[in-house]
Amino acid sequence: MTAALPSGAAGFLARYAALRDLLPGDPALRDAAAEAFRTAGLPGATQGRRPEAWKYTTLRPLADARFQSTAEDTNGGVPPAAMTALLARAPTLDAPRLVFVNGAYRADLSTPPALFARFADQPDFGTLTWPDREPLVALNTMLAADGALLDVLDDTDAGVVELVHLSTDGTAAHPRHCIRLGTNARLTLLDVAIGDGSYLHNPVTEVHVAAGATLTHARLQDESDRAYHLATTYAGVAGDATYDSFTLTLGGRVGRNEMHALLAAPRATAHLNAAQLLTGTQHADFTSVVRHDAPSCTSRQTVKNVLNGRARGVFQGRIEVARVAQKTDGYQMNQALLLSPDAEIDSKPELEIFADDVKCSHGATVGELDIEQLFYLKSRGIPDAEARAILVRAFLAEALDAVSQETVRAALEQSVERWWERQAA
Secondary structure, X not given: OOOOOOOHHXXXXXXXXXXXXXXXXXXXXXXXXXXXXXXXXXXXXXXXXXXXXXXXXXXXXXXXXXXXXXXXXXXXXXXXXXXXXXXXXXXXXXXXXEEEEOOEEOHHHOEOOOOXXXXXXXXXXXXXXXXXXXXXXXXXXXXXXOOEEEEEOOOOEEEEEEEEEEEOOOEEEOOEEEEEEOOOOEXXXXXXXXXXXXXXXXXXXXXXXXXXXXXXXXXXXEOOOOOEEEEEXXXXXXXXXXXXXXXXXXXXXXXXXXXXXXXXXXXXXXXEEEEEEEOOOOEEEEEEEEEEOOOOOEEEEEXXXXXXXXXXXXXXXXXXXXXXXOOEEEEEEEEEEEOOOOOEEEEEXXXXXXXXOEEEEEEEEEEOOOHHHHHHHHHOOOOHXXXXXXXXXXXXXXXXXXXXOHHHHHHHHHHHHHHHHHHHO
16 A cells, blocks of 8 residues: 555544554554644644744655655565665674664564564553654654564663664654663663655654663664654663763754653763764754753763754753752753854753752854864865864764764764765765
């Protein structure tokens, strides 16, 4: 079944009406999400005031798009040669790999770890998400057909797992992932998104990190330059636990990574770091909300942007400190390097503090390449393009150094190098 859908919100709602009785999980939950999505629509898609959270990003282009199919149609329907070519663009790690094609799990391409189960078999919508507040989460809740469930037992080091999403032209995928780490457990997850053509990739991920556990979650978004990548992550972090996240955005026509971290018990830690490298007319939005709901918790956010052509980057970061969250340590920094006079950055760091014994700071810087540094390198015989690349790499080094797992950091650095090669081609 590949008949074209109506465009925009109407198309997604029509799709849900056709699939409602075939999708896994509680239909009442999906019905409520569909009603919430019907009321909210796609942010910015219609005339009128946008929600504050979508002040700098509009989904009007998505409202005009039509998608032919979703996961239940395309599992197995992608030509092997196309799939092989896409998969070859993903980092190759000596680790278990889970591959999803247009939102559907592909066992023939995967080497799953023992801790893996499928959302399609065990639908778990989690407890942290807000489909009544977030229209893209409502859309995912309405149409999610598959996803990865990773459950790491207490006192277990699960090593590295790679989660790869492949997308093809004309599709809309809404994978639903849930990651649970038991007490003192450890996991490193490399989450990769790659595709060709015009499509929508709308994943929702829920993370639970129990007491003393550590999740390192690195994400590589290298979608097609005609794609829409709209990802939402919710993380609940218990006492003495750490959620260490890094997002590298390279692709997409319109991209948004929205992150919600809840520090729920004393000495919980969250790192929400990112780098966005954009060119042409790309638009990428990194939005985060960190809630300090317990004392002596720590959060760190460093987001770096490199913008060329007419690209537009967005950073919205909010730290919320509850009255009980004394001894909070929160830090937030957004830095942008503009390589073109037509590039644009919108930065909105925020603090909302109700406790009186805290250490919180935020800031933002915007600038161009240092002319004196560029002159110095060129005076030593380094060509202009290479000199600029050296300075930009130095600007990004601090962000990539935040990824402590060496294999994963090397994969991200290699992806940055390939991005530079594409710019030079």
